Amino acid sequence: MSQQSRQDEILMLFRQQPDAFVSGAEMSRVLGVSRTAVWKHIEQLRTLGYQIEAVTARGYRLRTSPDLLLPAELQTGLQTKVVGRELVYFTDTDSTNDRAHDLAKNGAEEGTVVIAESQQAGKGRLGRRWTSPAGVNLYASIILRPPIAPRYASQLTFLSSAAVARAIVDITGLTPTVKWPNDVLLDGCKVAGLLNELDAETERIRYLVLGVGVNVNMKAEQFPDDLRYPASSLAIARGQEVSRLLFTRTLLEHLDQLYDQYRREGFQPILQAWQGFFALTGRQVEVDCQGRLLQGQVVGLDDDGALLLQMADGRQERVLAGDVRPL
Known part of the structure; x- marks a missing residue:
């Protein structure tokens, strides 16, 4: 079991017994490590921003959590069938899409989600760079294996775009619009971009990677000066910060629901969902x-x-x- 997995197990124990103390002996038994190793994992969680109380003879109690997109946090209360069954987390990586490609080529199951707190080489459309500062936004890539011909792969970009727009409505109450083919806007400013990449044969998709970048809590001074189009974040548009955990969990649930509908009913209901946010028809x-x-x-x-x-x-x-x- 990796260090990350053990930390996830500790957080799961806290989630199963909210506001209660969990003894070091129980943690030691569940993790299969010594009490000293448990203490070291607790200290590592504290460095990440978790406030964990320790009381002699009672154990440990989680008081508050940071807004980190850790698997144990995201899977708490996550209601999905496929998307998010497996979550892979990086504090920093080159590109979540690149890591998703690596995992997919090695047999990662459909619905695997790769998430990073920051990216050094985030990808935008047409080879552009996606600015990816740490701890403020969502950078995620989802592995899917849809039973469709490669020529229909772009339909999944509309699916992810509609899912992002629906999540924004649910979490912020704001009304986004979608810009063909893969941007989501608030007040005319880009807050999210989608990048669809695939590995395919002539008539069969081996796998598809849905790259999702959402500016959640990014501040105005964090945007680069050379942007091609005006950009914003959910926090700027809303006037207050947004829980990245709640937004990401909600987004994964919308992705799962729309993908399930796509598998059952085809592209038309997805297109209708997308067009509900599209303001340029007839223009x-x-x-x-x-x-x-x-x-x-x-x-x-x-x-x-x-x-x-x-x-x-x-x-x-x-x-x-x-x-x-x-x-």
Whole structure:
């Protein structure tokens, strides 16, 4: 059992007996380690920000917890069938998507979630960098193995985008909008981005990684100066900090619910959920397709997630990738 696993076991014991003391002897028995080793794990939890009371002859009691996205914390009360059955946690990593790819190639089960407190090489769309300061946001990647052809993989980006938007509504009461193909906005400012990557054969997806980045409690001074578009965070938009634990747990539950619906009913209910947050249908827009500019009216989405534009000459254009700006 790893150090992280033993700390998770200690936290689970505290969660099972809230406000009660748990004896060092019981912890020693459950973990299969000495009382001295238990004390060392308690000290390590304290360095993470857990306030743990110790009383001679009574044991240890958890008083308060930090807002860390530890597996033991996230799985407390988590109501999911698939997403989050396995949680892999890093205090720091290069990219949660890269770590998820490694795990998926080695047989990680569907629904495995990789979470980091910070990233050194967070990924955005089109090779852009996702700024990832420690302890304030959500950086997560979810491994899925959907029984669909690779050409439909982009549908899962709309699923994760709708899940993020629903979680924002539930936790903050704010009303987000979604920007095709993979951004979530508040008051016109980006608060979340989704990055869908896959490993596939010609007609079969081996696995798909849903990368999710949400600016939860990021402060204005933490955003880089060279952002392409205005950005914000849930805390800035709401005017107060948001529990990262509660938000992440809620998001995983929405992802699980929508993925279950997708497996049973297909893309149409997912598209409808996404369109409930999409404000550009019927609007004139300009789309920058990596230097090629298109202007037209948004008439909807194709079944593979392509944006459908009605052009001035009457023809319809399918756009698979690009940056959209309303006119």
